[in-house]
Amino acid sequence: MKNRWLFFLQLGFTLLVCAFLIVPVILSILAGLTVNYLVGLESGLTLRWVMEVWNGYRSTIFLSIGISLACLALTLVIGIPAAYVLAKRQTALTRAIEELLVMPVAVPGLATALALIVSYGGLPGFRTSWLFILVGHVLFTLPFMVRSVLAVLSAIDLQTLEEGAASLGATFWQRFFHVVLPNCRTGILAGSLMVVTLSMGEFNMTWLLHTPLTKTLPVGLADAYASLRLEIGSAYTLVFFLMIMPLLLALQAFAKPRTPKFVAEETE
Amino acid sequence: MTETTKPLAIALENCAKTFADGTKALEPLDMTINAGETIVFLGPSGCGKTTTLRIIAGLETPDTGGKVLFDGIDVTHLPIEQRNVGMVFQSYALFPNMTVAENIGYGLKIRRTPEAQIRARVAEMLAMMRIEKLADRRIDQLSGGQRQRVALARAIAVRPRALLLDEPLTALDAKLRDTLRLEIDSLLRSLQITAIYVTHDQAEAMALGDRIVVMDHGRVAQVGKPRDIYQRPATRFVAEFIGTMNRLSGVVRDGVFACRAGELAWDTAHGNATEVLFRPEDIRIAESQEASGLQGTVAAAFFLGDRTRLFVDVGEAQPLVIESTARRDFSHGETVRLAIDPRGLLVL
Ligand SMILES: Nc1ncnc2c1ncn2[C@@H]1O[C@H](COP(=O)(O)OP(=O)(O)OP(=O)(O)O)[C@@H](O)[C@H]1O
Ligand SMILES: [Mg+2]
Numbered sequence: 001m002k003n004r005w006l007f008f009l010q011l012g013f014t015l016l017v018c019a020f021l022i023v024p025v026i027l028s029i030l031a032g033l034t035v036n037y038l039v040g041l042e043s044g045l046t047l048r049w050v051m052e053v054w055n056g057y058r059s060t061i062f063l064s065i066g067i068s069l070a071c072l073a074l075t076l077v078i079g080i081p082a083a084y085v086l087a088k089r090q091t092a093l094t095r096a097i098e099e100l101l102v103m104p105v106a107v108p109g110l111a112t113a114l115a116l117i118v119s120y121g122g123l124p125g126f127r128t129s130w131l132f133i134l135v136g137h138v139l140f141t142l143p144f145m146v147r148s149v150l151a152v153l154s155a156i157d158l159q160t161l162e163e164g165a166a167s168l169g170a171t172f173w174q175r176f177f178h179v180v181l182p183n184c185r186t187g188i189l190a191g192s193l194m195v196v197t198l199s200m201g202e203f204n205m206t207w208l209l210h211t212p213l214t215k216t217l218p219v220g221l222a223d224a225y226a227s228l229r230l231e232i233g234s235a236y237t238l239v240f241f242l243m244i245m246p247l248l249l250a251l252q253a254f255a256k257p258r259t260p261k262f263v264a265e266e267t268e
Numbered sequence: 269m270t271e272t273t274k275p276l277a278i279a280l281e282n283c284a285k286t287f288a289d290g291t292k293a294l295e296p297l298d299m300t301i302n303a304g305e306t307i308v309f310l311g312p313s314g315c316g317k318t319t320t321l322r323i324i325a326g327l328e329t330p331d332t333g334g335k336v337l338f339d340g341i342d343v344t345h346l347p348i349e350q351r352n353v354g355m356v357f358q359s360y361a362l363f364p365n366m367t368v369a370e371n372i373g374y375g376l377k378i379r380r381t382p383e384a385q386i387r388a389r390v391a392e393m394l395a396m397m398r399i400e401k402l403a404d405r406r407i408d409q410l411s412g413g414q415r416q417r418v419a420l421a422r423a424i425a426v427r428p429r430a431l432l433l434d435e436p437l438t439a440l441d442a443k444l445r446d447t448l449r450l451e452i453d454s455l456l457r458s459l460q461i462t463a464i465y466v467t468h469d470q471a472e473a474m475a476l477g478d479r480i481v482v483m484d485h486g487r488v489a490q491v492g493k494p495r496d497i498y499q500r501p502a503t504r505f506v507a508e509f510i511g512t513m514n515r516l517s518g519v520v521r522d523g524v525f526a527c528r529a530g531e532l533a534w535d536t537a538h539g540n541a542t543e544v545l546f547r548p549e550d551i552r553i554a555e556s557q558e559a560s561g562l563q564g565t566v567a568a569a570f571f572l573g574d575r576t577r578l579f580v581d582v583g584e585a586q587p588l589v590i591e592s593t594a595r596r597d598f599s600h601g602e603t604v605r606l607a608i609d610p611r612g613l614l615v616l
Contacts (some may be wrong), residue, residue: 169350187364
C-alpha cells in the first residue's frame with residue numbers, strides 16, 4: 001500500500017528531526033552526570049558536578065529567576081496599559097510609539113547595553129546593582145508584552161464592549177478590570193511566557209551589563225564553559241533545565257486558549 | 269412585571285454634532301420623547317440615527333449650545349454610566365469572559381445588589397426571555413438570536429429609566445427578525461418603558477413605533493404616528509423612503525389634472541400641481557361600466573395569491589404599481605382603465 005509507505009516515511013522523518021533536537025540535550029545531561037566525559041560512561045555516574053554547580057553558581061540561578069520575575073512584573077505594569085492606550089487611540093503619535101518600541105529588539109543587545117552604560121553607568125550604586133540589568137531586560141522584553149496584548153485587543157471590539165459595560169453603570173476602572181483585562185488574558189499569558197523566557201536566557205546585553213557580583217545564569221554558564229571542565233558546564237545546563245521547565249510548563253498550561261463550541265441557530 | 273421605575277421623558281434642545289474630522293453628522297435638532305412611548309428613528313444609512321441615539325445615551329456630547337434633558341434635568345455632561353439607560357447594540361457587546369447569567373447580572377453587581385437579589389432577578393430575566401437553559405453557557409456558545417435575547421435581558425435587568433436600541437435585529441436572518449420583532453414589541457409594551465429604537469427598516473419602524481422620526485442627512489424630515497407618516501408624508505423624501513409611491517406628472521387645467529395617461533378629476537383645494545403622488549392601494553383597475561379618464565398598458569403582472577401586483581406603463585419614467593384583487597388574469601400589453609381614489613392623492 002502506497003499510503004503505508006508514506007506514513008512510515010513521515011514517521012521516520014519526524015523521529016529524525018526529534019532526534020536531532022533531543023540527542024544533544026540527552027548527551028549534555030549525561031555529560032553533566034559522568035565522572036569523566038573523555039573516558040565516557042564507563043567511568044561511572046556521579047552527582048559531584050551538579051553539587052559543585054549548585055554550590056558555586058546557586059546565586060546566579062536565583063538572580064536570574066528574580067530578574068525575570070521582576071522583569072515580568074514591570075512589563076505587565078507598563079505593557080498592558082501601553083497596549084490598551086495604543087489599541088484605543090489610533091493616531092500618528094501612537095503608531096510612532098508602536099514602531100519605537102521595537103527598537104531594542106532590532107538594535108543588537110550589545111549596542112543597547114553600551115548605550116545604557118554610557119548614560120547611567122556613572123550613577124553610583126546603580127551600575128553595580130542587579131537593577132541595572134533589570135532595566136536592560138525590561139527594555140528588551142517590553143515590546144513582546146505590548147505586541148501580544150495589542151494583538152488580542154485589536155481582535156476584539158474593545159470600544160463596544162466598554163460602552164456596553166458603561167451603559168450598565170461601570171466606571172472606567174471597573175470596565176478595565178472586569179472587561180478589558182479578562183478579555184486580553186490569552187495575550188497577557190502569551191506575552192508573559194515570552195518575557196520570562198527571554199529574560200531568563202538573555203546573554204548579549206547582560207554580559208556587558210553584569211558585574212562580578214551580579215552574574216546571571218547565562219553569564220555564569222558562559223563562565224563555566226570557558227574556564228572550567230565540560231562536565232561542570234553540562235551539569236549547569238541540567239540544573240538550569242530542572243529549574244526552568246516547571247515554570248514554562250505552568251505558564252504554557254495557563255495560556256491554552258478555550259475552544260469555542262459551535263451552536264446551530266435556534267428558531268422557535 | 270416588577271418594574272417600579274417611573275418612565276423617563278427625554279428632550280433634546282438644539283443638539284447638533286460635528287465630529288473631530290469635520291463631519292457634520294447632525295444639524296441642530298429639537299425633539300421631545302414622551303415618558304413611556306416607543307419612538308423609532310428611521311432613515312437611510314449615514315443620516316445620523318446612531319449619532320442621535322449616542323447623544324441621548326451619553327456616549328457623545330452635542331456641539332456647544334446643545335442640551336439633553338431627562339425629566340427636565342440637564343444631563344448633557346453626565347457620562348453614560350451615570351444616566352441609567354439600558355443599551356442594546358447591533359453587535360450585542362456581550363462580555364465573552366462571562367457566562368450568560370453573569371452578563372445579565374453584571375449591571376446589578378456594579379450597583380452592589382445583594383447576591384440573592386441578583387440571582388432572583390437574573391432568573392426572572394432568563395424566564396422572561398425564555399433562555400433559562402442557557403444560563404451557564406459562554407457567549408461564544410450562543411446563536412445570534414440567543415445573543416440578542418441575552419443583550420435585551422442584560423439591558424433590562426437593571427431597570428433602566430429608558431431603553432436604547434441601535435438596529436438590534438439587523439444582524440439576524442429574516443425569519444428570526446420577525447419573531448424577535450414581535451417579542452420586542454410585546455416586551456416594550458409590558459414594560460411601559462421609554463424606548464428609543466434605531467433602524468433603517470421601515471417595516472420594523474411601522475410595527476414598533478408609537479411615533480416615527482424620519483431622518484435625512486442629519487435633519488428630521490418628519491415626526492409622527494406611523495399612519496400619518498405613511499398617509500401624509502411631509503416631504504418627497506419621506507414619501508419615497510416609506511412604502512411604494514406612484515407618480516404622475518402633468519398640469520392642472522379646466523378642473524382636471526391632465527397627464528400622458530389621460531385626465532384625473534381635480535379638487536381645486538389642492539391648488540396647482542405639476543405632479544401627483546399616491547400609494548398602490550389607492551389605485552385600482554376600473555370596472556367595465558365605470559367611467560374613467562385614465563388608461564395604461566400592463567408592463568408586468570405577478571400573481572401573489574391573494575392579489576396581483578401589476579406594473580402599468582402610463583408613459584412616465586416609472587410604471588405605476590397597482591395591487592389588484594380582481595379575480596382574473598392580466599396579460600402583457602393589455603390596455604387597462606384605471607381609477608384613483610381622490611382621497612389618496614398627495615401634492616408635495
Ligand atoms: N466617530 C465618527 N467620526 C467621524 N464621523 C462619524 C463618526 N461617527 C459617525 N460619523 C459620520 O456621521 C454620519 C452619521 O453617522 P451615524 O452613525 O449617526 O449614521 P446612521 O444613521 O446610524 O447610519 P447607519 O444606518 O449606517 O448606522 C455619517 O456620515 C458618519 O460617517
Ligand atoms: Mg447606525
